[in-house]
Amino acid sequence: MSVFPKGDFYTRHFQPSGKEETLVVNMGPQHPSTHGVLRIIVELDGEYILRCEPVLGYVHRMHEKMGENRSWVQYWPNTGRVDYLHALAWNWAYAGAVEKLAGIEVPERAEYIRVITCELNRVSSHLLWWGAYLLDLGAFTPIMYAFDDREEIMDMLQMPTGSRLTYCYYRFGGVSADLSDEFLKRLSRFIPYLRSRLPMYRDLVTENVILRKRVEDVGHIDEDMCRRYGCTGPVVRGAGVAYDVRKAEPYSVYDRFDFRIPTYPEADAFARYMVRMDEIEESLKIIEQAIATIPDGPYLSKSAPKPKWSAPKGEACFAVEGARGKITYYVASDGGRTPYRVKLRSPSYCNLSCFAEAAKGVILADAVSILGSLDLVIPEIDR
Amino acid sequence: MNISNWTAPDPFVTTPDMLIRLVVGLLALAAFVGANATILVYVERKVAGFIQRRPGPFEVGPQGILQTIADAAKLIGKQLVTPRGSDGFLFWLAPIVGFLPVFVMFLPIPWGESTYVVQSDVGVLLILAFAGFGVLSLCLAGWASASKWGLIGAARAVAQSVGYEIPLLLAVLAVCFSHGSMDLMAIVKEQGGWPWQWNVATQPLAFFIYFVCALAETNRAPFDLPEAESELTAGFHTEYSGMGFGLFFLAEYANMIVVCSMATALFLGGFQGPAAPGPWWFLLKVYGLLLVMMWMRWTYPRVRFDQLLNLNWKWLLPLATLNLLATAVALKL
Amino acid sequence: MGVIKEFAEALKGLKSLIVGLGITGKEFAKPGVTVHYPRKVVADKDLVTYRGHIELVGSKNDPAMPPCITCLMCQSVCPSGCIKIIKHPPPKKDPAADKNAPPEAYASGLEPKTKAAPPAKEKPVKTPKGFILDYNYCSLCGLCVQSCPVDSLRFSTEFYIADPSKKAFVYDLMARLKAQAGTATAKEKE
Ligand code: SF4
Ligand code: SF4
Numbered sequence: 058m059s060v061f062p063k064g065d066f067y068t069r070h071f072q073p074s075g076k077e078e079t080l081v082v083n084m085g086p087q088h089p090s091t092h093g094v095l096r097i098i099v100e101l102d103g104e105y106i107l108r109c110e111p112v113l114g115y116v117h118r119m120h121e122k123m124g125e126n127r128s129w130v131q132y133w134p135n136t137g138r139v140d141y142l143h144a145l146a147w148n149w150a151y152a153g154a155v156e157k158l159a160g161i162e163v164p165e166r167a168e169y170i171r172v173i174t175c176e177l178n179r180v181s182s183h184l185l186w187w188g189a190y191l192l193d194l195g196a197f198t199p200i201m202y203a204f205d206d207r208e209e210i211m212d213m214l215q216m217p218t219g220s221r222l223t224y225c226y227y228r229f230g231g232v233s234a235d236l237s238d239e240f241l242k243r244l245s246r247f248i249p250y251l252r253s254r255l256p257m258y259r260d261l262v263t264e265n266v267i268l269r270k271r272v273e274d275v276g277h278i279d280e281d282m283c284r285r286y287g288c289t290g291p292v293v294r295g296a297g298v299a300y301d302v303r304k305a306e307p308y309s310v311y312d313r314f315d316f317r318i319p320t321y322p323e324a325d326a327f328a329r330y331m332v333r334m335d336e337i338e339e340s341l342k343i344i345e346q347a348i349a350t351i352p353d354g355p356y357l358s359k360s361a362p363k364p365k366w367s368a369p370k371g372e373a374c375f376a377v378e379g380a381r382g383k384i385t386y387y388v389a390s391d392g393g394r395t396p397y398r399v400k401l402r403s404p405s406y407c408n409l410s411c412f413a414e415a416a417k418g419v420i421l422a423d424a425v426s427i428l429g430s431l432d433l434v435i436p437e438i439d440r
Numbered sequence: 441m442n443i444s445n446w447t448a449p450d451p452f453v454t455t456p457d458m459l460i461r462l463v464v465g466l467l468a469l470a471a472f473v474g475a476n477a478t479i480l481v482y483v484e485r486k487v488a489g490f491i492q493r494r495p496g497p498f499e500v501g502p503q504g505i506l507q508t509i510a511d512a513a514k515l516i517g518k519q520l521v522t523p524r525g526s527d528g529f530l531f532w533l534a535p536i537v538g539f540l541p542v543f544v545m546f547l548p549i550p551w552g553e554s555t556y557v558v559q560s561d562v563g564v565l566l567i568l569a570f571a572g573f574g575v576l577s578l579c580l581a582g583w584a585s586a587s588k589w590g591l592i593g594a595a596r597a598v599a600q601s602v603g604y605e606i607p608l609l610l611a612v613l614a615v616c617f618s619h620g621s622m623d624l625m626a627i628v629k630e631q632g633g634w635p636w637q638w639n640v641a642t643q644p645l646a647f648f649i650y651f652v653c654a655l656a657e658t659n660r661a662p663f664d665l666p667e668a669e670s671e672l673t674a675g676f677h678t679e680y681s682g683m684g685f686g687l688f689f690l691a692e693y694a695n696m697i698v699v700c701s702m703a704t705a706l707f708l709g710g711f712q713g714p715a716a717p718g719p720w721w722f723l724l725k726v727y728g729l730l731l732v733m734m735w736m737r738w739t740y741p742r743v744r745f746d747q748l749l750n751l752n753w754k755w756l757l758p759l760a761t762l763n764l765l766a767t768a769v770a771l772k773l
Numbered sequence: 774m775g776v777i778k779e780f781a782e783a784l785k786g787l788k789s790l791i792v793g794l795g796i797t798g799k800e801f802a803k804p805g806v807t808v809h810y811p812r813k814v815v816a817d818k819d820l821v822t823y824r825g826h827i828e829l830v831g832s833k834n835d836p837a838m839p840p841c842i843t844c845l846m847c848q849s850v851c852p853s854g855c856i857k858i859i860k861h862p863p864p865k866k867d868p869a870a871d872k873n874a875p876p877e878a879y880a881s882g883l884e885p886k887t888k889a890a891p892p893a894k895e896k897p898v899k900t901p902k903g904f905i906l907d908y909n910y911c912s913l914c915g916l917c918v919q920s921c922p923v924d925s926l927r928f929s930t931e932f933y934i935a936d937p938s939k940k941a942f943v944y945d946l947m948a949r950l951k952a953q954a955g956t957a958t959a960k961e962k963e
Pocket of ligand 2: 840841842844845847848920921922923924925926
């Protein structure tokens with residue numbers, strides 16, 4: 058007997074199952090289908106999963122604590138790094154929370170710019186998810202096609218934001234740079250192009266019988282389960298609930314655009330898949346309308362805070378719809394230089410928590426499919 | 441030249457030139473297998489690249505032609521790691537068991553009118569019998585490496601190979617029935633030069649079943665479950681390093697050539713062609729089939745394990761049986 | 774009936790598989806989209822908008838000197854603490870205090886750690902003596918550029934930088950500006 062007990066805390070906590078024929082394996086933290094350092098302890102009976110338990114914390118970066126020891130403005134770069142695939146939504150949630158707290162006006166044009174860039178970012182996030190999901194299911198080609206299109210989006214987003222992935226673009230009271238005419242022109246060329254690509258995606262993948270068999274009737278996460286675990290985003294819309302923050306509690310100028318919230322009642326992986334594919338189209342629709350009606354004006358409010366600004370006393374909470382679900386920032390201020398408390402609600406965390414229940418009793422390959430259909434970004438889970 | 445009876449105690453003693461032929465043939469085959477696997481790996485990566493709109497291997501040599509050789513050199517140079525807790529002997533036996541029978545499977549393949557190593561009345565049977573060895577190696581590899589992922593991969597490999605061998609056999613049998621022979625050379629010779637004279641025209645269903653089963657037997661996508669990367673990290677060869685992995689890799693490509701050669705001989709008229717019959721036709725057809733296999737791999741997602749078995753037992757097996765019955769009835773009439 | 778339906782479904786599935794092959798086949802024939810990096814680089818027009826590390830801007834009169842007034846705003850706003858500005862020592866009467874003159878590097882707090890300006894007899898030199906950027910920690914947020922009151926900072930479009938050592942990414946921006954000014958004047962002369 059060694060002094061140190063075998064395995065780590067989670068293994069010991071998980072181990073005693075009493076059955077002899079089962080196999081306890083670790084999926085992750087290094088595993089091709091967990092896309093990051095997520096670890097799932099799985100108890101297998103042959104190919105069937107008896108129970109499983111996600112283990113978190115491998116990429117914990119203390120974004121909440123960091124908020125407490127840097128000034129309001131200095132927290133900006135962190136917001137882009139929580140969920141690196143839909144960074145602008147996190148940018149927006151922070152901006153919104155602080156603007157609400159301090160009562161900062163945002164110029165009209167800035168709101169439109171935010172809508173355009175955030176939706177563009179959503180499309181790119183969904184494209185990446187699509188490719189990565191197919192990679193999980195064993196198709197290697199779609200991700201390359203998705204990246205081809207996503208590359209164009211990143212090139213475009215680079216024009217105003219200057220970066221390609223971890224954007225730090227929004228500011229209190231607006232955004233940090235204006236959209237150029239070239240950007241708008243390129244964007245209006247890109248929308249019909251991406252629309253013309255979507256049928257190819259559909260024929261290559263969505264209609265493919267092998268894919269259908271892999272995702273249909275797999276991983277039921279119904280309305281009740283979503284309620285219990287607090288799932289949002291495509292997961293809850295895939296369960297037939299038309300909940301979208303953009304419609305439920307409209308922020309910014311979203312109430313001016315005409316768009317649909319795609320819902321599918323089947324509550325399986327395919328429903329979630331279809332919700333995302335439809336959302337790409339809806340986002341394109343929003344962008345199209347926003348480009349057509351974008352007003353002139355300043356992109357940053359005159360009363361925008363200076364770098365050493367600190368927020369007035371109080372607290373505020375602001376939610377936006379990210380690619381993965383409802384993103385909420387809660388900020389509290391005691392009037393000091395740094396926020397008193399920053400709290401992040403990340404959708405991936407809630408969506409992951411229902412995995413253990415959804416994956417009970419399924420085949421190992423289905424667990425991979427379910428995990429993929431939740432569209433998790435691991436750093437966002439750990440924050 | 442003709443071994444009429446494989447059950448004779450030792451057929452080689454009676455014909456010394458047979459022995460020479462065998463030795464020369466085996467050497468030639470070794471070179472052929474090695475060269476072909478190298479080329480195929482390169483072609484596969486190029487095909488993957490072009491399908492995905494990227495260049496594929498590009499840097500080593502013109503158009504990356506030497507990439508596979510560089511990779512092979514790297515694999516050979518790597519340290520061979522035997523994982524702790526594994527059965528060292530079986531662990532290293534597995535890749536060898538996987539690779540060696542492939543040579544035997546090449547023996548009865550009729551490359552051309554006079555280009556073959558042995559001509560046997562039961563050539564088809566010989567290939568199918570030795571094809572069974574492949575699954576033994578996968579099973580050994582998964583079991584001996586003392587890895588849970590490897591074990592699951594091995595279990596999958598066994599269930600898959602054993603299952604798919606049956607419809608494969610039935611599909612091949614249908615062809616053998618209609619020719620009344622198990623001699624690949626005889627079957628090829630009875631087919632004509634034009635596509636409508638090939639067996640694929642009379643036995644399309646058998647060809648389809650054969651091809652699907654061949655994909656599954658060689659663990660090619662969409663049936664690459666024993667090494668399903670996103671589920672089992674690398675399946676049965678998770679723990680293999682260096683040339684141990686290299687041999688599995690080589691065996692996979694050699695197996696692909698075997699099944700495609702057999703398909704060519706059985707269904708596509710072998711070395712017969714519209715003009716100038718010869719080994720070139722044979723190679724052309726084999727490479728055509730190989731390209732289709734690669735094309736499929738880079739297009740489809742992977743099927744699920746239960747679906748794979750369902751497809752076999754609920755679709756291919758009844759279809760193959762029906763096909764065989766229909767063939768038998770048609771022949772009788 | 775069930776059998777027929779099953780067969781119809783299987784045929785539909787097979788058709789979808791063939792459609793898939795058709796698509797990848799078509800893509801196969803199209804030219805690749807890869808930029809072969811060392812032989813080809815990203816077009817300049819795509820680089821213009823790229824935000825690389827920050828650099829100093831030359832002032833109108835002297836392209837080798839930035840308009841910086843060493844207000845230390847950028848240093849204190851930088852979330853990653855990667856800017857270090859070395860001021861010219863304020864003119865001192867008493868040489869004993871002279872030793873402590875340069876403010877501590879890496880101001881950690883938000884308050885610039887500068888002493889109040891000395892009673893001005895001589896005019897203090899406002900331009901920085903040194904401007905060090907530790908690019909290893911930069912998060913490319915752009916806060917420094919936006920908070921500079923005299924627009925002395927901008928982003929470079931440096932894209933192809935790689936080095937095995939971390940030290941290579943500690944830039945002396947003053948020297949960089951001088952070098953840039955040098956090449957600019959050399960070009961003008963040509
Ligand atoms: S871009 Fe941001 S992190 Fe980089 S030096 Fe400027 S303020 Fe600091
Ligand atoms: S660069 Fe700008 S912000 Fe920084 S010290 Fe100089 S003047 Fe101030």
